[in-house]
Amino acid sequence: QVQVVESGGGLVQPGGSLRLSCAASGIDFSIYAMGWYRQAPGKQRELVAAISPLGFTNYADSVKGRFTISRDNAKKTVYLQMSSLKPEDTAVYYCHAHGVSGSWGQGTQVTVSS
Secondary structure (H helix, E strand, C coil): CCCEEEEECCECCCCCEEEEEEEEECCCHHCCEEEEEEECCCCCCCEEECCCCCCCCCCCCCCCCCEECCCCCCCCCCEEEEECCCCHEEEEEEECCCCCCEECCEEEEEEECC
């Protein structure tokens, strides 16, 4: 059974940092690209960052230079380091194994506010 669990969200002031983690189980983690997505109230879910099995990365323009995605295949975990956070980064953040049905977690709330 596939399971992904996101953690690390919280309330942070503008300009602050957070590190999100996503632990996956039930899949051969090392062969899948992983993505971090977010969904703000009233908006569609959007891709924030993705990382290939070999570590190649891509980012949404809105987060380039501020967010860094990484993975630890031994721990079956993908991370999202977020810096210089802005109020518009407020959303529920999800991770997902690309191409794996059912690999959406419950998400973790990130709120950027003073």
